[in-house]
Amino acid sequence: MTGLLLLLLLALLVMAALFVAKVRGPALSLTAAALLFGGAGYALTGNPGLEGRPVASRPPLPSPLSLKGAREAFYGRFTWLDQWAILSESYAARGATQDAAGILRSGLREHPRSGALWSLxxxxxxxxxxxxxxxxxxxxxxxxxxxxxxxxxxxxxxxALLRSGEAEAALPLLDELAENAPAGADWRPLVEGARSLAQASVDQPQAATGS
Known part of the structure; x- marks a missing residue:
C-alpha cells in the first residue's frame, strides 16, 4: 500500500510540475496516459518489499508495462502455460531473445491450437x-x-503495434477491447491505459500540424 501511495504522490508531483511549466494539450494527455499505464502495471506486478538488484538486460522492444504481469492478468497464474512462459521469460530477461522464442515454439509443437501460446x-x-x-x-x-x-x-x-510506434493501427483493437471489457476484469485497466496512450499518440501529431 505504501508503494502505491508513493507512486500516486509521484504522479501528482509530475503532473503539477508540468502544469506549472504550462505544458498543455496532447503532451499533457500523453504524460497522464503513460503514468496511468505504468501505475496499472505496478498495481498488478509491483512488490516494493523486494530488495533491489541490478537488471542484467532490458527488453529489446520498449514496453510501458511488465509483459509478465499482462500475461498473468489475461491468462492467469499457476496454469499449464506457466511451464513454457516462465522459462521463456527467464531467457528474455537475460537478453537471449532467440532462445526465448525457441522455448515457445517448442511449446507450440505440443499445443498447436493454444491461442494464448501463439500470442506469447x-x-x-x-x-x-x-x-x-x-x-x-x-x-x-x-x-x-x-x-x-x-x-x-x-x-x-x-x-506490439503500440510498442512499434503504430498507435493508429493499435487503436481500433484497443477500442473494441475497452468497449467489451467486463467492469471487474483484472485486465481492464491495462486495456484502458493502453488505449489512452495510443489515443494521445495519435492526437499529438494532428495537434502539431493543426489538422
Missing amino acids: YGNALADHAGTLTPAAELAYDKGIALAPDHPGPRFFKAL
Missing part, C-alpha cells in the same frame, strides 16, 4: 526483432483465430 510467441518474436515483424503478426493473428472470444491475443497484438 508473437511477443517473443517481436522482442527478438525489436519491432512487430510479419512473423510476429502472423503469430498474433493465429492466436486471435484460435481464441476469437478471448481478449489476450488481440491485446498483445495491439500492444
Whole structure:
C-alpha cells in the first residue's frame, strides 16, 4: 500500500510540475496516459518489499508495462502455460531473445491450437526483432483465430503495434477491447491505459500540424 501511495504522490508531483511549466494539450494527455499505464502495471506486478538488484538486460522492444504481469492478468497464474512462459521469460530477461522464442515454439509443437501460446510467441518474436515483424503478426493473428472470444491475443497484438510506434493501427483493437471489457476484469485497466496512450499518440501529431 505504501508503494502505491508513493507512486500516486509521484504522479501528482509530475503532473503539477508540468502544469506549472504550462505544458498543455496532447503532451499533457500523453504524460497522464503513460503514468496511468505504468501505475496499472505496478498495481498488478509491483512488490516494493523486494530488495533491489541490478537488471542484467532490458527488453529489446520498449514496453510501458511488465509483459509478465499482462500475461498473468489475461491468462492467469499457476496454469499449464506457466511451464513454457516462465522459462521463456527467464531467457528474455537475460537478453537471449532467440532462445526465448525457441522455448515457445517448442511449446507450440505440443499445443498447436493454444491461442494464448501463439500470442506469447508473437511477443517473443517481436522482442527478438525489436519491432512487430510479419512473423510476429502472423503469430498474433493465429492466436486471435484460435481464441476469437478471448481478449489476450488481440491485446498483445495491439500492444506490439503500440510498442512499434503504430498507435493508429493499435487503436481500433484497443477500442473494441475497452468497449467489451467486463467492469471487474483484472485486465481492464491495462486495456484502458493502453488505449489512452495510443489515443494521445495519435492526437499529438494532428495537434502539431493543426489538422
